[in-house]
Structures are given as structure tokens and as C-alpha cells.
Amino acid sequence: MIQPLRSELTRYLRTETVGGSILLVAAAVAVIWANSPWADAYTALRDFQVGPSAIHLNLSLNTWAQDGLLAVFFFVAGLELKRELVVGELADRKKALLPIIAAVGGVVLPAVIALAVGWGTPGIEQAWAIPVATDIAFALGVLALTGSRIPASARVFLLSLAVVDDLLAIIIIAALFTTSIAMLWLLGAVACLAAYAYAQHRRITTPLLYVPLALLAWYSMHEAGIHATLAGVAIGLLTRVRKDPGEAEAPATRLEHRIQPFSAGFCVPVFALFASGVPLGPEVLESMFTDRIALAIILGLLVGKTVGIFGVSWVAVRLGIATKPGNLGFRDMFALSVLGAIGFTVSLLVAELALEGAEVETAKAAVLLTSLTASLIGSALLLRRGRVHxxxxNAAGSATGQKRPHSGEPDDDTLRRAGRRHTGEAQT
Structure with missing residues (x-):
């Protein structure tokens, strides 16, 4: 018998926690390697080209990681988004609205701040998209490590928010970095996706059909001039998430269980290894606080993400447009909004696509510094909120049988006094 949906989501989060740890190690290795005496070996490996040139796939390892490995990552994100929309938390319109609205706020405000700070600077016409995305694996990893005493609904909210956020980021990538479209190749990609959807409808299960279709869709998208990771999201969204009578599990569940460890344990860390190797010399560190694009990234992520996610959520709840997740207060949601400023994977990808030369290294350093800062601040807030919960x-347990008035969120001192009072009554 298949486990309940919450067990499935818990398993996904647990894997992402491990993936977040591996991601952090890979990023640390890249930074140390790029600033060591063996930096030339790192650059040579990152730029080493492999693949058949006859079909325009003689790409560097860095490009393979961007276009190929991240397509797997976004395929898993597409699967999870489809699951949440159909049978998960987002299936309830009232519950679905909050993370969706929060994700939109967390994309729009960072973009506005980045444009305002960097306006007139060469490259800002594309670099404004760098601070719009939240890193799923990293954010969930921090939450799992420091938010264990926060209600489980926090994880569902953050996961839903991050998945919708990354989907919006991919749409921005497709629109912003597509200079020209080869229509025949685009039609080929659409045909492959249509064939995939039809095969799902006909309940065909053999990978001998789906794997070639997925590869052809990816290649057609690549040749069409659209960022190939979009194929991964599209295939994930077209996969069936409801199981039929007699099925042990739905195709989306089966694929997620099989591919998620590969995505979290290999695809994303390898991308981080090639994307995070930033030379952190004095010039780069100084330019982070003088370069307007770097400042746009820092303020866009740290201020724009936090205020955009929390501010829009607060307004939506106050106006009755959406409802808060169960047992979560606004202070909990603020802590989660800070984690939204961890813009690691997709922000590094957009930096590679939007900028060139030394500007790329400065932008990457800004992303790394801001993501680390958001991790530390978010962790501190989560630990404090965990103590409150x-x-x-404890106060509720010692006051069993008594009616407890609850209006708003009591502060730490109130809770401690309540705990001491109830403890004294119990001893008496």
C-alpha cells in the first residue's frame, strides 16, 4: 500500500536536505579550488569541451551542467509542482493562493529593486533577473537543520513557494535569453511534448518510449534557441500524478523516487562545482560593494525577496484573499521569507547567461555572499521561533484541561511566565 501524501512529501524533503548539504560542500570545494594554486586546473576542467560537434553539442562541461544537468533538476521541480497542484497542498485554491502570490511578490520586487539600483549600468537589462529565484535544495536544507521545531506546514509552504518561484524564473530565462527562435525546431519540441502527453494519457509505461522523447524534446529546445531546461519543466508538468486502480503508485511518484536522488546528489552539486568557482581576490570583494550590478543583486535578494514574499503574504492574508498555513504565525512566515533570499542555483545560472568576463565573477560573488547571509539570518530567526513554539x-501540556485564551502570538517572556505558572500549579 502506497504511503500517504504527507509521507511522500517528507521523503522528498529529506532527500533535498541531503542534497542541500552536498550542494554546500560542492560550492565550498569550487571556491577553495578556484582560489588555490591549482586554479588553472579548475578553469581547464570547467571549459573542457566534449560532445559530438556534428549535431552542435560540442559543449564545455560548464555548459553541459547548465543545459543538461539542470534540466533534470527542473524536471523534478516540475513533477513536484504538478503533484502539489493536483493532489497536494496547492490543490486547495485557498491554500494554493498564498505560496503562489508570495512567489510572485518574491520575483517582482527583487526585479524592481535590481532595476532601480542598477539603472543605466551596462548589462542590467538582463542582470535584473539574477535575484529573482529561490534555491529549493539550499533553502529546505537550512530549514531542516534549524527549523525542526517549526510546524510541518512551514516546509510545505516553503517548498510550494520555491517550486513556483523557480518555474517563474525559468519562464523569465526562456523569454530573456532567447534572442532568436528556430521555428521548425520549436515545433519539433512541441511535437515531442505532445507525444509524451498522449503516451501518458494512453497509460504507456515503457521507458523505451519516454526516454527518447525526453531527449528529443531537450535537443529540439536547445536547437530552437530556447534554454533547454524549459524542456525538463514541461515534461514534469505533463506527467500523470494520479494513480489508476491497480497501480502501486502514479508515474510522477515513481519517477520522483528514482530521479530525485540523482538530481540532488549529482546534477545540482556538479552544476554548483562549475558555477561557484569565483576568484575572491581583493578586487572582487571590493567591487561587490561598489559595482552597481553587484549591489543590485545583494539588495534584490536580501531585501527584495524578504519584503516581497512576506509583504505580499501579509497583505493577502489580511485581505482574506488567502489563508495562512496551519499553526504558522506571521513571525514564522517572516523567517521563511528570509530563506527565500537564498538564490543559489538559478541565480548563478542567470549570472552566467546575463553577463560576461569579470562582471560574471563579481555577480557570482554577490550571489554567494548574499545567500550565505540569508542562510545565517534565517537560521537565527528559525531557532528563535522554534524556541517559541x-x-x-510546554505551556499547553502543563495546562491540560484549562481553557487558554489565545490572541495573536505571545512573546518569549509571556510563554516562559506561563510555563512557570503552570508548573507551579502542577506541583501544588
Missing amino acids: QARA
Whole structure:
């Protein structure tokens, strides 16, 4: 018998936690390697080209990681988004609205801030998209490590928010970095996706059909001039998430279980290894606080993401447009909004696509610094909120049988006094 949906989501989050740790190690290795005496070996490996040139796939390892490995990552993100929309938390319109609205706020405000700060600077016409995305694996990893006493609904909210956020980022990438479209190749990609959807409808299960279709869709998207990761998202969204009578599990669940460890344990860390190797010399560190694009990225991520996610969520709840996740207060949601400023994977990808030369290294350094800062601030806030929730649980447990008035969120001192009072009553 298949486990309940919450167990499936928990398993996904647990894998992402491991993936977040591996991602952090890969990024650290890249930074140390790029700033070591063996930096030339790192650059040579990153730029080493491999693949058949006859079909225009003689690409560097860095490009293979961007276009190929991240397509797997976004395929898994597409699967999870489809699951949440059809049978998960986002299937309830009222619950679905909040993370969707929050994701939109967390994309629009960082873009506006980045454009305002960097206006008139060469490259800002594309670099404004760098701070719009939240890194799923990294954010969930921080939440799992420091938010264990936060209600489980926090994880569902952050996951839903990050998945919708990344989908919006991919749409921006497709629109912003597509200079010309080869229509025949685009039609070929659409045909492959249509064949995939039809095969899902006909309940065909053999990978001998789906794997070639997926590869052809990816290649056609690549040749059409559209960023090939979009093929991964599209295929994920076209995969069936409801199981038929007699099926042990739906195709989306089966694929997620099989591919998620490969994505979290290999695809994303390898991309981070090639994307995070930033020379952190004095010039780069100084330019992060003088270069307007770097400042646009820092403020866009740290301020834009936090205020955009939390501010829009607060307004939506106050106006009755959406409802808060169960047992979460606004202070909890603010802490989660800070984690939204961790813009690692997709932000590094957009930096590679939007800028050139030394500007790329400065932008990457800004992303790394800001993501680290958001991780530390978010962790501190989550630990504090965890203590509040623990104190509230202790107070409720010692006051069993008594009616507890609850209006708003009591502060730490109130909870401690309540805990001492109830403890004294119990001893008496």
C-alpha cells in the first residue's frame, strides 16, 4: 500500500536536505579550488569541451551542467509542482493562493529593486533577473537543520513557494535569453511534448518510449534557441500524478523516487562545482560593494525577496484573499521569507547567461555572499521561533484541561511566565 501524501512529501524533503548539504560542500570545494594554486586546473576542467560537434553539442562541461544537468533538476521541480497542484497542498485554491502570490511578490520586487539600483549600468537589462529565484535544495536544507521545531506546514509552504518561484524564473530565462527562435525546431519540441502527453494519457509505461522523447524534446529546445531546461519543466508538468486502480503508485511518484536522488546528489552539486568557482581576490570583494550590478543583486535578494514574499503574504492574508498555513504565525512566515533570499542555483545560472568576463565573477560573488547571509539570518530567526513554539507546546501540556485564551502570538517572556505558572500549579 502506497504511503500517504504527507509521507511522500517528507521523503522528498529529506532527500533535498541531503542534497542541500552536498550542494554546500560542492560550492565550498569550487571556491577553495578556484582560489588555490591549482586554479588553472579548475578553469581547464570547467571549459573542457566534449560532445559530438556534428549535431552542435560540442559543449564545455560548464555548459553541459547548465543545459543538461539542470534540466533534470527542473524536471523534478516540475513533477513536484504538478503533484502539489493536483493532489497536494496547492490543490486547495485557498491554500494554493498564498505560496503562489508570495512567489510572485518574491520575483517582482527583487526585479524592481535590481532595476532601480542598477539603472543605466551596462548589462542590467538582463542582470535584473539574477535575484529573482529561490534555491529549493539550499533553502529546505537550512530549514531542516534549524527549523525542526517549526510546524510541518512551514516546509510545505516553503517548498510550494520555491517550486513556483523557480518555474517563474525559468519562464523569465526562456523569454530573456532567447534572442532568436528556430521555428521548425520549436515545433519539433512541441511535437515531442505532445507525444509524451498522449503516451501518458494512453497509460504507456515503457521507458523505451519516454526516454527518447525526453531527449528529443531537450535537443529540439536547445536547437530552437530556447534554454533547454524549459524542456525538463514541461515534461514534469505533463506527467500523470494520479494513480489508476491497480497501480502501486502514479508515474510522477515513481519517477520522483528514482530521479530525485540523482538530481540532488549529482546534477545540482556538479552544476554548483562549475558555477561557484569565483576568484575572491581583493578586487572582487571590493567591487561587490561598489559595482552597481553587484549591489543590485545583494539588495534584490536580501531585501527584495524578504519584503516581497512576506509583504505580499501579509497583505493577502489580511485581505482574506488567502489563508495562512496551519499553526504558522506571521513571525514564522517572516523567517521563511528570509530563506527565500537564498538564490543559489538559478541565480548563478542567470549570472552566467546575463553577463560576461569579470562582471560574471563579481555577480557570482554577490550571489554567494548574499545567500550565505540569508542562510545565517534565517537560521537565527528559525531557532528563535522554534524556541517559541516549544515553549508554547510546554505551556499547553502543563495546562491540560484549562481553557487558554489565545490572541495573536505571545512573546518569549509571556510563554516562559506561563510555563512557570503552570508548573507551579502542577506541583501544588
